[in-house]
Amino acid sequence: MGIIVQKFGGTSVGSVERILHVAQRVIQEKNAGHDVVVVVSAMGKSTDQLVDLANQISSKPSKREMDMLLTTGEQVTISLLSMALAEKGYEATSFTGWQAGVETEASHGNARILNIQTENVKTELSKGKIVVVAGFQGVSEDGQITTLGRGGSDTTAVALAAALKAEKCDIYTDVTGVYTTDPRCVKSARKLESISYDEMLELANLGAGVLHPRAVEFAKNYQVALEVRSSMENERGTLIEEESSMEQNLVVRGIAFEDQVTRVSVLGLPNELTTLSTIFTTLATNGVNVDIIIQNTTSDLKTSISFSVKTNALEDTISILEQHKSILQFDKIESESQLAKVSIVGSGMVSNPGVAAEMFDVLANEGIQVKMVSTSEIKVSTVVDQVHMVDAVNALHDAFELSKEVASV
Amino acid sequence: MGIIVQKFGGTSVGSVERILHVAQRVIQEKNAGHDVVVVVSAMGKSTDQLVDLANQISSKPSKREMDMLLTTGEQVTISLLSMALAEKGYEATSFTGWQAGVETEASHGNARILNIQTENVKTELSKGKIVVVAGFQGVSEDGQITTLGRGGSDTTAVALAAALKAEKCDIYTDVTGVYTTDPRCVKSARKLESISYDEMLELANLGAGVLHPRAVEFAKNYQVALEVRSSMENERGTLIEEESSMEQNLVVRGIAFEDQVTRVSVLGLPNELTTLSTIFTTLATNGVNVDIIIQNTTSDLKTSISFSVKTNALEDTISILEQHKSILQFDKIESESQLAKVSIVGSGMVSNPGVAAEMFDVLANEGIQVKMVSTSEIKVSTVVDQVHMVDAVNALHDAFELSKEVASV
Numbered sequence: 043m044g045i046i047v048q049k050f051g052g053t054s055v056g057s058v059e060r061i062l063h064v065a066q067r068v069i070q071e072k073n074a075g076h077d078v079v080v081v082v083s084a085m086g087k088s089t090d091q092l093v094d095l096a097n098q099i100s101s102k103p104s105k106r107e108m109d110m111l112l113t114t115g116e117q118v119t120i121s122l123l124s125m126a127l128a129e130k131g132y133e134a135t136s137f138t139g140w141q142a143g144v145e146t147e148a149s150h151g152n153a154r155i156l157n158i159q160t161e162n163v164k165t166e167l168s169k170g171k172i173v174v175v176a177g178f179q180g181v182s183e184d185g186q187i188t189t190l191g192r193g194g195s196d197t198t199a200v201a202l203a204a205a206l207k208a209e210k211c212d213i214y215t216d217v218t219g220v221y222t223t224d225p226r227c228v229k230s231a232r233k234l235e236s237i238s239y240d241e242m243l244e245l246a247n248l249g250a251g252v253l254h255p256r257a258v259e260f261a262k263n264y265q266v267a268l269e270v271r272s273s274m275e276n277e278r279g280t281l282i283e284e285e286s287s288m289e290q291n292l293v294v295r296g297i298a299f300e301d302q303v304t305r306v307s308v309l310g311l312p313n314e315l316t317t318l319s320t321i322f323t324t325l326a327t328n329g330v331n332v333d334i335i336i337q338n339t340t341s342d343l344k345t346s347i348s349f350s351v352k353t354n355a356l357e358d359t360i361s362i363l364e365q366h367k368s369i370l371q372f373d374k375i376e377s378e379s380q381l382a383k384v385s386i387v388g389s390g391m392v393s394n395p396g397v398a399a400e401m402f403d404v405l406a407n408e409g410i411q412v413k414m415v416s417t418s419e420i421k422v423s424t425v426v427d428q429v430h431m432v433d434a435v436n437a438l439h440d441a442f443e444l445s446k447e448v449a450s451v
Numbered sequence: 452m453g454i455i456v457q458k459f460g461g462t463s464v465g466s467v468e469r470i471l472h473v474a475q476r477v478i479q480e481k482n483a484g485h486d487v488v489v490v491v492s493a494m495g496k497s498t499d500q501l502v503d504l505a506n507q508i509s510s511k512p513s514k515r516e517m518d519m520l521l522t523t524g525e526q527v528t529i530s531l532l533s534m535a536l537a538e539k540g541y542e543a544t545s546f547t548g549w550q551a552g553v554e555t556e557a558s559h560g561n562a563r564i565l566n567i568q569t570e571n572v573k574t575e576l577s578k579g580k581i582v583v584v585a586g587f588q589g590v591s592e593d594g595q596i597t598t599l600g601r602g603g604s605d606t607t608a609v610a611l612a613a614a615l616k617a618e619k620c621d622i623y624t625d626v627t628g629v630y631t632t633d634p635r636c637v638k639s640a641r642k643l644e645s646i647s648y649d650e651m652l653e654l655a656n657l658g659a660g661v662l663h664p665r666a667v668e669f670a671k672n673y674q675v676a677l678e679v680r681s682s683m684e685n686e687r688g689t690l691i692e693e694e695s696s697m698e699q700n701l702v703v704r705g706i707a708f709e710d711q712v713t714r715v716s717v718l719g720l721p722n723e724l725t726t727l728s729t730i731f732t733t734l735a736t737n738g739v740n741v742d743i744i745i746q747n748t749t750s751d752l753k754t755s756i757s758f759s760v761k762t763n764a765l766e767d768t769i770s771i772l773e774q775h776k777s778i779l780q781f782d783k784i785e786s787e788s789q790l791a792k793v794s795i796v797g798s799g800m801v802s803n804p805g806v807a808a809e810m811f812d813v814l815a816n817e818g819i820q821v822k823m824v825s826t827s828e829i830k831v832s833t834v835v836d837q838v839h840m841v842d843a844v845n846a847l848h849d850a851f852e853l854s855k856e857v858a859s860v
Contacts, residue, residue, distance in 0.1 A: 111530035114523035121520035
């Protein structure tokens with residue numbers, strides 16, 4: 043049998059008891075004959091506690107020092123899990139991100155993995171050892187400790203699975219799989235047996251929160267078989283694979299949503315060919331993730347651009363734009379917070395042009411105003427007032443009959 | 452002006468408030484025109500908390516994984532101190548042990564520093580930055596995270612000072628300097644203005660606890676000017692230098708003591724030329740630090756060896772000896788715990804042969820039995836029952852008149 047990569051998130055390793063429980067899960071796979079690589083996050087609330095310490099010292103700590111601080115969290119978990127495995131009679135070796143060869147861009151707080159040097163991991167596996175790797179962290183070419191951003195442990199796991207040509211990558215989490223939408227908000231939400239990479243990618247990007255989008259991207263690019271499953275209950279989860287044949291004729295597969303969305307409008311920009319690229323290159327190189335983008339040309343000379351960002355990125359966004367005002371030459375910036383994004387996802391949508399219209403119709407019937415729209419071949423996203431978010435999700439879940447085992451088209 | 456290295460121990464960085472206070476101390480030296488390198492330990496009780504976590508999982512965690520776990524402690528401190536400096540307007544860069552180029556032996560829990568690659572530190576200093584280095588930790592040639600053992604942050608500081616050819620190395624601690632003995636046990640204990648490396652080395656080795664002996668050894672070998680001083684009070688501490696001229700004619704300069712001493716006796720060893728070297732090489736290569744050694748030859752064929760170890764090393768010691776029983780060929784092992792070591796130190800002793808006799812006399816008058824003796828040119832150590840330790844120290848402090856400003860010979 044081949045290599046299996048298991049990833050356990052913060053809740054799954056949130057206490058000594060849970061770490062011992064995770065050790066048991068790891069040992070199950072080892073006993074089944076696999077070479078096992080385990081990727082873990084920081085214990086439960088420990089990241090929040092570290093952030094709190096930093097905030098007591100500085101309202102805006104440097105990203106480099108935040109990476110230095112936060113990466114200690116996973117380092118604690120890898121050592122404790124290795125000890126737990128040893129205590130149960132299984133040899134284990136822990137590796138930090140840099141020891142596991144996780145090479146990233148030279149940027150802090152949200153670096154991308156560039157490459158994984160697998161020598162150290164392979165050497166330990168060849169000795170019959172279980173390898174425990176700190177998720178979420180890596181090292182840049184010049185030896186700086188970096189982090190992959192929130193949810194980065196998923197990416198570490200999938201990237202390792204790809205680099206090691208693992209048989210599969212199991213993402214253990216506190217939910218039992220991928221649902222048609224968040225069961226905490228919609229009672230009739232249903233667990234999916236399988237879902238395609240593309241659908242999962244849209245759901246992940248749209249804030250479904252089960253899997254980090256970069257992880258899904260990696261999995262798709264390297265064709266890593268993924269399963270999202272519960273660390274507490276011993277049941278099958280949701281398979282993420284190239285083509286989910288069983289339910290492929292469904293138009294809408296899931297509904298994703300996220301709050302804390304802010305719309306930023308940059309007004310009175312010069313209407314030139316390079317305006318769009320200049321503004322979004324400036325934001326990207328300064329680490330601001332922009333989501334939906336809308337351009338309104340108001341005259342031949344002037345144009346306006348609206349885009350959405352996470353609300354916590356608003357301050358950065360405005361300060362970066364103001365710093366570059368002399369280059370960007372805009373008149374003013376406006377913003378609206380307290381917004382949410384609600385999206386429907388499904389690979390069948392590509393051949394069903396009426397789906398977006400149906401979505402707008404459902405929302406209009408609920409009296410919910412749509413403030414921004416963005417579409418791809420397999421999803422339609424709308425931005426609405428945050429107060430209407432849960433109502434919108436429930437109405438759409440009913441309208442597209444997602445609670446039915448096999449929905450009719 | 453040149454480079455100054457400052458070291459702050461766990462108590463000095465035990466809270467956010469104290470870290471902010473330390474930042475102020477660092478800034479004082481920076482403002483005075485120095486290039487400043489700061490070495491810090493883990494915050495207050497955080498090492499103990501990590502040890503406690505490990506002990507909840509395993510009664511005997513692997514040393515490699517303990518190093519992995521414990522080194523997170525200093526990593527937290529370096530990031531927080533760098534943030535505190537930035538918040539006060541001073542640019543700072545933090546480095547873990549491996550980033551600071553602290554190369555050690557490939558052993559865990561108690562590794563020695565082999566070399567320091569100073570490029571990273573020098574580059575940051577040349578940019579005008581304050582460099583904050585994690586003490587106590589390093590990296591082996593094969594990329595393992597190692598620790599230097601308890602008190603290792605002192606060693607990191609002195610080794611960095613030596614490698615950087617620093618002007619001086621200030622060891623900030625929770626006491627105001629080096630005392631004739633521990634003021635918590637002897638009321639009349641007096642702070643020394645200066646002390647020689649050799650005397651400090653004996654005191655440090657003998658458990659005075661102010662400075663790690665390896666740190667003093669490094670300082671002596673590389674002639675690093677050291678000062679032990681208080682992180683809380685702004686007064687001069689004790690200078691440690693080659694020759695302490697002011698008080699050089701004192702016979703006894705200080706009294707050191709430590710509890711948790713155990714005597715181990717290996718009985719019925721073959722009386723061969725290689726016996727001593729075999730037994731202590733075996734212990735040393737397995738990481739057991741042996742202190743006093745006494746050999747009793749009982750017959751032409753058989754010999755017995757007694758030695759003292761820290762009580763917490765007893766279990767390891769016995770299991771290592773038992774593992775090598777077929778090579779060592781002893782009859783049995785005996786041990787006695789609940790012992791303490793009490794030592795007098797002074798460079799004047801070399802020309803005063805009666806000092807040891809006077810020490811035994813003082814102890815005999817107190818009714819304290821001496822169980823082991825060890826002498827060097829500048830110290831006499833005795834092992835006594837732990838219950839008599841404080842009485843012995845007080846009696847010796849009085850007898851050698853250490854509370855007097857300038858003692859007569």
